[in-house]
Amino acid sequence: MRIFFLIAFFIGYPLSLGFAQDVSKNYCISCHDDQWQDLKNSIHGKQGITCEKCHGGDSTQKDKELAKAPSTGYVGVPDKNQIVQICGTCHSNVEAMNFYGIRTDQLARYKTSMHGKKLFNDNDKNVPVCSDCHGYHDVVDVTDPTSPVYPLNVPKTCNRCHGNEKLMKPYGIQMDMFAKYKDSVHGKALFEKKDIGVATCVSCHGSHGALPPGVKQVADACGKCHMNEKDNFLKSPHAKLIDQGNFPQCVACHSNHGIQPVAVTLYDQACVKCHQPQTVAFKEGQKIKGLLSKAQQDLQTTQQIVKQASIDGLFVEEETAILEEAKTKVFEMGPMQHTLSYTNVAELAKQVDTKTKDVQNTIHEKRQSLQMRKIALWPLWIFIIIMMTVLCIRYKQLSSNHDKKH
Ligand code: HEC
Ligand code: HEC
Ligand code: HEC
Ligand code: HEC
Ligand code: HEC
Ligand code: HEC
Ligand code: HEC
Ligand code: HEC
Ligand code: HEC
Numbered sequence: 001m002r003i004f005f006l007i008a009f010f011i012g013y014p015l016s017l018g019f020a021q022d023v024s025k026n027y028c029i030s031c032h033d034d035q036w037q038d039l040k041n042s043i044h045g046k047q048g049i050t051c052e053k054c055h056g057g058d059s060t061q062k063d064k065e066l067a068k069a070p071s072t073g074y075v076g077v078p079d080k081n082q083i084v085q086i087c088g089t090c091h092s093n094v095e096a097m098n099f100y101g102i103r104t105d106q107l108a109r110y111k112t113s114m115h116g117k118k119l120f121n122d123n124d125k126n127v128p129v130c131s132d133c134h135g136y137h138d139v140v141d142v143t144d145p146t147s148p149v150y151p152l153n154v155p156k157t158c159n160r161c162h163g164n165e166k167l168m169k170p171y172g173i174q175m176d177m178f179a180k181y182k183d184s185v186h187g188k189a190l191f192e193k194k195d196i197g198v199a200t201c202v203s204c205h206g207s208h209g210a211l212p213p214g215v216k217q218v219a220d221a222c223g224k225c226h227m228n229e230k231d232n233f234l235k236s237p238h239a240k241l242i243d244q245g246n247f248p249q250c251v252a253c254h255s256n257h258g259i260q261p262v263a264v265t266l267y268d269q270a271c272v273k274c275h276q277p278q279t280v281a282f283k284e285g286q287k288i289k290g291l292l293s294k295a296q297q298d299l300q301t302t303q304q305i306v307k308q309a310s311i312d313g314l315f316v317e318e319e320t321a322i323l324e325e326a327k328t329k330v331f332e333m334g335p336m337q338h339t340l341s342y343t344n345v346a347e348l349a350k351q352v353d354t355k356t357k358d359v360q361n362t363i364h365e366k367r368q369s370l371q372m373r374k375i376a377l378w379p380l381w382i383f384i385i386i387m388m389t390v391l392c393i394r395y396k397q398l399s400s401n402h403d404k405k406h
Contacts, residue, residue: 026050026059027067038137054078054086054136080119080129084110087130106130109208126167133157133207149207151196155181158201177201180258199225204256216242218249226250228335236340237281262334264292287342291349292333299323299330302356309363314370319359326355 023029028051029036039045044053052059056073058066068074078086088107090096097104110116110130118124133149140147148157159178161167168175181187181201189198204221205211213221219242223230233239233249241247253270254262267289275282306323310316329352337345 023048023050027062028052028055028057028059030062031064035137042137042139043141044139053090080125080127081123083129083131083136084116084119106208109206113206113208113210114212115210126161128161132161149202151200152190152194154200154202155187155190174257177257184257184259185261186259197225216245218251222250226335229338232335232338236338238340264289264296284340284342288337288340288345291342291345292337295330295333295349295352298352298356299326302326302359305360305363309366312367314363314366316363319362322355322359326352326359329355 032051035051039050050059051057055078056075057068058072058074061067061072068076075082075086084107088110091102092104092107094104111120115127115129118127119129134142135148142149144150145152147153155178163175163178165175182191186199189195190200199222202210203224204213219230219233229250238247238249238252242249252273253266254260267285271282271285275285302323306316306319309319329348333345333348333352336348339345
């Protein structure tokens with residue numbers, strides 16, 4: 001019985017906020033079946049949010065003129081400014097949204113975005129409003145794979161405008177971000193591996209508050225996911241340039257939309273953009289590059305040695321474990337080199353060196369002792385062969401003596 005009241009309470013609660021409508025007495029729907037078919041299965045339709053919640057009008061009137069009389073607040077098809085108000089009013093209502101556990105800051109954030117500023121300050125109607133990113137009659141949950149803002153679909157949703165030359169040309173901003181992104185390490189992980197944890201347009205720019213991260217915010221935008229790189233970068237000599245606003249942080253070396261998988265050759269390509277090859281800074285980079293290359297090379301060689309030893313029948317469990325530790329150290333060197341401190345990286349490099357040498361030495365010793373055991377067997381074999389020959393000769397003698405007797 002109590003359960004029944006509880007259920008009734010939870011169903012009744014949103015109804016009490018006035019979303020639910022008796023659809024059979026809604027005359028907007030009787031005349032507008034097309035729109036109702038879209039709305040019916042949307043996240044709003046399922047909550048009983050019907051036409052007049054967004055369009056105004058009196059849904060209890062059968063007559064078209066009465067339904068849309070000026071006194072009913074009928075707005076017709078809303079323009080962009082009205083859409084932001086219509087969607088935003090419900091969605092910024094903490095009391096109404098509380099029950100659904102949905103954030104209520106979309107409109108507030110939108111106002112801080114370049115999109116919102118253009119709309120409100122310049123009345124620029126080329127910018128997106130809520131419905132450009134979410135749809136309107138057929139809005140679904142943002143975690144639904146068919147949603148235009150589901151991570152796999154975000155780049156296309158943004159690119160509808162940002163890749164549209166006619167629309168974007170007057171603004172004089174880049175238009176090739178989608179092409180670059182698709183080819184980047186992030187884009188490939190998203191589109192090919194379907195990894196939705198990877199960076200899409202909104203992870204770096206924000207969704208409702210979409211802005212290009214300023215020179216000072218880049219490390220924070222990337223650091224949401226690459227925390228160790230960020231922490232170490234902030235210890236580098238470049239960090240003090242952030243306040244001067246002329247070092248674009250991560251982007252300085254990795255670019256923004258077309259970020260590629262890394263390799264030590266980045267030390268040759270990225271540093272020369274700002275440092276001449278004969279400078280201390282460039283040379284420091286080359287020294288760190290040397291440490292990284294050597295550690296990566298040592299790890300690879302040792303991995304091959306262990307693999308071959310295992311194929312040759314040696315027990316390599318212990319060595320595999322040590323090698324795993326060496327691999328972890330090589331991984332740690334990746335974020336660590338962002339300090340650009342030779343000493344810090346050298347410390348890790350030394351551990352890789354010790355561990356790989358250890359493994360190589362023990363494998364070498366194991367091979368030698370196997371060899372020794374094989375050599376130690378030789379006298380035994382010689383003894384057996386001699387014994388066999390002696391026995392053979394003895395047998396022949398015995399059998400010829402036997403023949404002679406007959
Ligand atoms: C008796 C039938 C009828 C009823 C009831 C009715 N409509 Fe309509 N509605 C129409 C027709 C027909 C059109 C298209 C012709 C026109 O623009 O007047 C239309 C057009 C519209 C448009 C598009 C207007 C435009 O400028 O293009 C909207 C929005 C709309 N209706 C919403 C509603 C809402 C909301 C309700 C309920 C409050 C409602 N209608 C009730 C028949 C109806
Ligand atoms: C969640 C808010 C919302 C609800 C609910 C809603 N609409 Fe709309 N509707 C919009 C918005 C926003 C637009 C304008 C989209 C644009 O032009 O970008 C629109 C556009 C329209 C249009 C113009 C033609 C079109 O389809 O684009 C008609 C007609 C219409 N709505 C009728 C209805 C009717 C009838 C209902 C109820 C069955 C309804 N709407 C429910 C938000 C809503
Ligand atoms: C430029 C595209 C864009 C615009 C414009 C936009 N949204 Fe969103 N919205 C998104 C994306 C992307 C998400 C997915 C979650 C995220 O990344 O924040 C989202 C998520 C949401 C959610 C789910 C809860 C949340 O905050 O995560 C709601 C509700 C929502 N948007 C409502 C709105 C409303 C209301 C407006 C207009 C004031 C609006 N959106 C404008 C792209 C947009
Ligand atoms: C009458 C109030 C109301 C209006 C107007 C309204 N919404 Fe909603 N919206 C809701 C409610 C309530 C939910 C939550 C439904 C649920 O979670 O089952 C919701 C859910 C959503 C979601 C899904 C949130 C999530 O967590 O995935 C999005 C996106 C959204 N609305 C966008 C819009 C857009 C875009 C408009 C304008 C075209 C709009 N809403 C207008 C009440 C409203
Ligand atoms: C309906 C078209 C449209 C859609 C969809 C759209 N944008 Fe925009 N966007 C614009 C316009 C127009 C501007 C204004 C350009 C300007 O003033 O520089 C803009 C500006 C921006 C800016 C600021 C650029 C600058 O430096 O001035 C960023 C960042 C941005 N959009 C990101 C996004 C992201 C991320 C998405 C997808 C979630 C998106 N946009 C979806 C039209 C769109
Ligand atoms: C890995 C992070 C990241 C991703 C993913 C990303 N951006 Fe950017 N974007 C940036 C940074 C950082 C800037 C600032 C420019 C700079 O400093 O180079 C920028 C700049 C922009 C600008 C302003 C361009 C200008 O000329 O002023 C727009 C518009 C934009 N991005 C849209 C997008 C769109 C659309 C997508 C998805 C296809 C996207 N971005 C994906 C990081 C990202
Ligand atoms: C939403 C999380 C997220 C954000 C934000 C993000 N990344 Fe990534 N990044 C990832 C993931 C996940 C991968 C691994 C992709 C893969 O599977 O190859 C990755 C890969 C990379 C790689 C390649 C690493 C390698 O081993 O080759 C670089 C470089 C990189 N990101 C730099 C950046 C920079 C610079 C920014 C900011 C402008 C940034 N990322 C923003 C999640 C993110
Ligand atoms: C966007 C330009 C830019 C890029 C790219 C860049 N640096 Fe720098 N770097 C600077 C500036 C500016 C300073 C401080 C002024 C100075 O002393 O030259 C600096 C300082 C340094 C310093 C401190 C020593 C010194 O000379 O002051 C080191 C070390 C350094 N950079 C190494 C590197 C390495 C290694 C790379 C490549 C992985 C790199 N930098 C890429 C701009 C850059
Ligand atoms: C001065 C140039 C420079 C700056 C600034 C820089 N990186 Fe790197 N980054 C590199 C180089 C060089 C490598 C490749 C080293 C290697 O092959 O191991 C690298 C490697 C990476 C990797 C690959 C995984 C790893 O740690 O080895 C990621 C992810 C990454 N950087 C993210 C970032 C982020 C996020 C920022 C900003 C907080 C940033 N980087 C700033 C030069 C830079």
